[in-house]
Amino acid sequence: MPARVAVMISGTGTLLQSLIDDPGRVYDIVVVAADRPAAGLQRAVAAGIPTTVVAPADHPDRPAWSAALAHAIQTYTPDWIVSAGFMRIVDSAFLDRFPQRVVNSHPALLPAFPGAHAVADALAYGVRVTGCTVHLVDAGVDTGPIIAQRAVVVEPDDDQESLHERIKAAEWELLPQVINRLVAHGLTVEGRKVRI
Ligand code: GRF
Numbered sequence: 519m520p521a522r523v524a525v526m527i528s529g530t531g532t533l534l535q536s537l538i539d540d541p542g543r544v545y546d547i548v549v550v551a552a553d554r555p556a557a558g559l560q561r562a563v564a565a566g567i568p569t570t571v572v573a574p575a576d577h578p579d580r581p582a583w584s585a586a587l588a589h590a591i592q593t594y595t596p597d598w599i600v601s602a603g604f605m606r607i608v609d610s611a612f613l614d615r616f617p618q619r620v621v622n623s624h625p626a627l628l629p630a631f632p633g634a635h636a637v638a639d640a641l642a643y644g645v646r647v648t649g650c651t652v653h654l655v656d657a658g659v660d661t662g663p664i665i666a667q668r669a670v671v672v673e674p675d676d677d678q679e680s681l682h683e684r685i686k687a688a689e690w691e692l693l694p695q696v697i698n699r700l701v702a703h704g705l706t707v708e709g710r711k712v713r714i
Contacts, residue, residue, distance in 0.1 A: 520701075521544070521545040522548045522598075523597065523598045524551060528603055529605070533602035533603050533689055533690065535690075538567070542698055544702055547565075587608065587612065588615045600697060602693065613655065622652070622660070624650065624652075624653065624660050625685045628660055628667075640672070640681070641677070641678055648669075652696045663709075668691070699714045
């Protein structure tokens, strides 16, 4: 039976699309979950993948929302959870439901530029090289052990949009590769070192 992967999104879903379209995909995407009626959900619908929206506004507080999201995803019995452009922070209770099984793609070379404005921050800092990071999600903000990274050169005339598009192109290649390896071989974590 192919491995079962749940994907979480908040936006346009191009990272999700790279997973859907991956010709080498060795797993099933069993659900796409969002924190809002994200445009990317239409990509799941077009691919015949079930979707669910669990919005913070529908819950009394953040822990209740995080628990509702975990429950909604759990009903699809995923082996892995991929945060692909998901803009919320899940809490430790969520992570306890899926220990060392939640993976995120971040548009910077962590630990540089964590958080929701990574591309703008890298551009503002004047770095010559940035990139993307696939990492295990822990209770911090983009602080989990790093699984893979890819560098992206910042061009002199880059603005946030052009730089982010080039970073996303790197994510569209790196994330599917990493997820295929994860579902096929699993991972081991020793301290901050991840082996897949
Ligand atoms: C990606 O760059 C991801 O790293 C960041 O948001 C972007 C999502 O893009 N968190 P999309 O919604 O998959 O097009």
